[in-house]
Amino acid sequence: MRNLSLIFSLLIYCFVFSQNDKVGINTETPSAMLDILTKGNTDATKALEIHNSSNTELLKVTNDGKVGINIGTNTPAGVLHINSEGIKNIRHQNLPVLNATDFTPPFNNLGLTSTGNAVSIPSTVKYLYYQNGNIFPATYDSTNNTGGFSLSNTNQYINLPIRNDVGLKGNTIGITFGTDATATVNSQTVNNVQYITIPEPGVYLFEFYGTARCNRFNNTQTYTFNGQIEVNTIFASASGTTYTTDTIFRGRLDGMRNDSGSTFNTSYSLANPQTLTVAYQTTQANQKVALFFNYAGGDNDFSRDECLFNIPAGANFSYYFIISKL
Incomplete structure (x- = not known):
């Protein structure tokens, strides 16, 4: 009886039941x-x-509001x-699925340091890098x-x-590649247009660099002038198979120069870097774009087929192309 009284007294000491059913x-x-x-x-x-x-501690809550789970006798x-x-720490079930375009504040990328502190994970840079390591076009005959x-x-x-070939050095954007057997560019017919498709809407930076050159046709033509030829490097977007110029970069070819840019009189040769840089915004998925x-x-x-990107x-490439998602 005495033991029962002691137990009852301890319960009364530790627990208080209020009149509104609170403990x-x-x-x-x-x-x-x-x-x-x-x-x-x-x-x-x-x-x-x-x-x-x-008798292993599974969960604890301390006086300063810290919660420890599966940490044994350690203090949180x-x-x-x-x-x-040895176990899964957190599992979410039936959460809403977010599209890639929804990954904006207040949704953040979170990670952990080696000490267990939460940190923000830097966003992966989305880019495409293509380097053409051969002369273009491949049909060019350097002898004739x-x-x-x-x-x-x-x-x-x-x-x-x-292209999606050995020249593709990286593609974290997820760009795809295709060919239009027949297309129009600014109302002009062009066959076998090899294009790329941008999967996600957004703002992209496009950078192109290449070296154009024209040699004397079949080693029979004599060029005696040392003037200039103006050329365009063109970035175009497509609706179906209809391409329209978005940006034009005007360049020029200087006469009587060799691959190194030195005066070269024995035959007429043009070799000049051509560049294009454009910030482009696409508002629709799977936008087709191409270079011309x-x-x-x-x-x-040069009316003969005597020009190429050399x-x-x-150097080790004839042209390269970089896309980065801003």
């Missing part, structure tokens, strides 16, 4: 259905502790301290200076392909 532990005025008040004021003072059948080192060794393209007609467009080269005018022209002395 208080170590407090006479519980403010919730279950209100626990710690008896110490140090970080290690525990307000709640749960053990398993092996953060507001939420979870030891996930034939099999290239002409630069004499302002209505002729030469497609500069970006075009004759604009000048002191002379590999200059000391």
Whole structure:
């Protein structure tokens, strides 16, 4: 009987049942259905502790509001301290699925440092890098200076392909590649246009660099002028198979120069870098774009297929193309 009285007294001492069905532990005025008040004021003072059948601490709440899960007898080192060794720490089920375009504030990319602190993970740079390591077009014959393209007609467009081949050095944007057997560029017919498709709407930076050159046709022509030829490097977007110029960069070819840019009188040679840089915004998914080269005018022209994008002395590519998502 004495033992029963002692147990009952301890229960009364520890628990207070208020008139509104609230339970208080170590407090006479519980403010919730279950209100626990710690008896110490140090970080290690525990307000709640749960053990398993092996007497291993599973969960604890300390006086300073920290929660420890599966950390044994350690004191929680953060507001939420979870030891996930050998188990899954957090599993979410039936959360809403977010599209890539929804990854904006307040949704953030979070990660952990080696000490377990939460940090923001830097966004992966989305880019495409293509480097054409051969002369273009591949049909060009450097012995006879034939099999290239002409630069004499302002209505002729030469497609500069970006392909999924060994020249593709990286593609984290997820750009895809295709060919239009027949298309129009500014109302002019162009066959076998090799294009790229941008999967996500957004703002992109496009950078192109290449070296154009024209040699004397079949080693029989004599060029004596040292003037200039104006050319266009063109960025165009498509609706179906209809391409329209978005940006034109005007360049020029200087006469009587060799691969190194030095005066070269024994045969007429043009070799000049052509560049294009454009910030482009697409508002629709799967936007098709392509690059073109075009004759604009000048002191002379090359009506034979004697022009190409060559590999200059000391270089290892004829042109490269970089896209980065801003």
